[in-house]
Amino acid sequence: MKLQDKICIVTGSASGIGNGIARRYADEGAKVAIADLNLAAATAAADAINAVHPGAAMAVAMDVTDEGQVNAGVQAVVDAWGGVDVLVSNAGIQIVNPVEAFSLADWKKMLAIHLDGAFLTSKAVLPHMYAKSSGSIIFMGSVHSKEASPLKSAYVTAKHGLLGLSKVIAKEGGKKGVRSNVICPGFVRTPLVDKQIPEQARELGISEDEVVKKVMLGQTVDGEFTSIDDVAEVALFFAAFPTNALTGQSLVASHGWYME
Numbered sequence: 001m002k003l004q005d006k007i008c009i010v011t012g013s014a015s016g017i018g019n020g021i022a023r024r025y026a027d028e029g030a031k032v033a034i035a036d037l038n039l040a041a042a043t044a045a046a047d048a049i050n051a052v053h054p055g056a057a058m059a060v061a062m063d064v065t066d067e068g069q070v071n072a073g074v075q076a077v078v079d080a081w082g083g084v085d086v087l088v089s090n091a092g093i094q095i096v097n098p099v100e101a102f103s104l105a106d107w108k109k110m111l112a113i114h115l116d117g118a119f120l121t122s123k124a125v126l127p128h129m130y131a132k133s134s135g136s137i138i139f140m141g142s143v144h145s146k147e148a149s150p151l152k153s154a155y156v157t158a159k160h161g162l163l164g165l166s167k168v169i170a171k172e173g174g175k176k177g178v179r180s181n182v183i184c185p186g187f188v189r190t191p192l193v194d195k196q197i198p199e200q201a202r203e204l205g206i207s208e209d210e211v212v213k214k215v216m217l218g219q220t221v222d223g224e225f226t227s228i229d230d231v232a233e234v235a236l237f238f239a240a241f242p243t244n245a246l247t248g249q250s251l252v253a254s255h256g257w258y259m260e
């Protein structure tokens with residue numbers, strides 16, 4: 001068991017990648033807070049984990065853009081379980097549009113969820129990690145933390161920004177036992193990706209099949225999607241890594257779409 005009794009908060013874990021990470025962490029002995037905007041789905045996700053590992057999961061209502069909700073959610077976890085060892089800042093959405101058609105409201109919404117959310121959740125957990133001189137923060141970046149694609153101005157901007165925030169936390173947290181790293185997945189077949197296939201087909205004037213084969217997977221070494229399990233494996237590696245040797249880093253898991 002790599003995360004025995006570790007207290008973990010995973011934002012956006014009622015669905016998709018975050019949910020896979022929460023389940024993987026619980027399988028490794030962790031206690032996991034399913035922190036999500038969608039409380040009904042978070043409760044269902046926590047119930048599913050508790051059915052396999054009784055008492056391992058709790059649902060927390062949290063809009064990561066709302067400081068009051070973030071602080072209350074983190075406090076609820078601390079009250080229930082006594083601290084926070086791991087934060088996975090994962091909640092995210094996608095909005096695609098060319099820059100000239102991107103509304104300011106959508107731009108602000110994207111930066112709020114991806115960047116304000118990462119900042120607010122980190123700010124809320126850090127005092128609890130510093131109190132124990134131990135902790136691991138993991139941000140859900142993307143290949144779009146390193147690379148750009150048309151139509152994704154806000155997403156690419158936000159995902160690049162996470163690299164900076166993570167490095168600052170790595171430098172501030174190092175002497176206090178807190179590590180910070182970024183996972184950069186390629187395309188993973190989740191509701192977030194399914195939604196953009198018809199949207200991108202419309203915007204780019206190509207078929208949905210071409211969006212998948214050319215836009216999403218065309219640059220990979222094998223034409224394969226990255227899986228939720230692949231990303232959960234990396235999230236486990238970062239969470240369980242025992243020392244500060246691994247901090248301020250980002251790891252790309254994308255079937256070779258992006259190579260450093």
Ligand code: NAD
Nearest residue numbers: 012014015016017037063064090091092142187188190192
């Ligand atoms: P998803 O749509 O399956 O899940 C996202 C979850 O976040 C949902 O449960 C949703 O309710 C929650 N959420 C949305 N806004 C929120 C908010 N304001 N506060 C709290 N929770 C909120 O998406 P996913 O594909 O699993 O994406 C998860 C993360 O992974 C995102 O940050 C995304 O950018 C990143 N990512 C996804 C892919 C991919 O191909 N799917 C690739 C790289 C990175």
